[in-house]
Amino acid sequence: MNDRDNPKIRDKVQLTQPEQLYQIRDKEGNIIDLEQANGRELFNHYRHNVTNYDQVLDNRRDQQGYVTGRQEKEAVIGAAEQVLEKYRDEHIKVIKDGQKKGALIKQWFDKVGVGTALAFTHLLDSWSEKIKEVAKLQNSQRTLQTWNDTYRVQRELVKKLLKDEEVSEEIIEKVNKIYSTRSVNKVVELGTDLFDLKKSEMLKLVKSAIRYAKLNEESKS
Structure with missing residues (x-):
């Protein structure tokens, strides 16, 4: 070769x-x-x-x-x-x-509607924060739904217990009124009538239980 x-x-x-x-x-x-x-x-x-x-x-x-x-x-x-x-x-x-x-x-x-990579990055960051907020809201909603389910079950159990224990209809009616209220302030008004308490005393009782609601404390008696 x-x-x-x-x-x-x-x-x-x-x-x-x-x-x-x-x-x-x-x-x-x-x-x-x-x-x-x-x-x-x-x-x-x-x-x-x-x-x-x-x-x-x-x-x-x-x-x-x-x-x-x-x-x-x-x-x-x-x-x-x-x-x-x-x-x-x-x-x-x-x-x-x-x-x-x-x-x-x-x-x-x-x-x-952005013209630069920096603006796009800022936009993505804002979207990311919004997504996090939505996720928190979803978690809060699920927690609230679970609490509502628990509350309804407890309410029915209490009603059944009252009947099984042959509690008077008058007491059962009062309990039903308590469960039927949809406002914390309404509960305060109802409580003063049901338990013959001063409004200030009822407010003190309710405050020990609530965490998020705002109470109308005007015209304390």
Whole structure:
């Protein structure tokens, strides 16, 4: 075989482990930070670990008993071409992906009426806070629904207990009136009548039980 066969060596060099493109290793096999590796370390990694450069030269050495300097140069060029072509494809992919995402982001900007990425970020932050508020409201609503269910069950149990214990109809009617009220202030008014208490005394009793309602404390008797 002679140097006229050299281009065949160049054509035989192919990428064999493209997944190693960004996992740079030195000649001892230690990983090097991509940003810290110099040009020689990068290319040595690419041709030895990413392509079949070594295998191509070993095959030529087995065939003719040696490898010429020109043949080795052709293998180096073949490895460089394969790596550069892969990087080109990756670069084009990133550009196209960026263009698609850029167009999508522009659509978002237009829809929500903002013109900059910073304004869009602020808008997303405000949405995030609103979503959190909605979640809190939903949790509060579920808690309130659970409490209402518990209250209704307790009310029915109390009514049943009064009947089972043969409590007078007069007392049962008073209990029903208490359960039928829909306002804390109404309870205060009702309590003063039912229990013959002063309003101030009834307010003190009610205050010990409530947590959220606002009481009308005007005209204390």
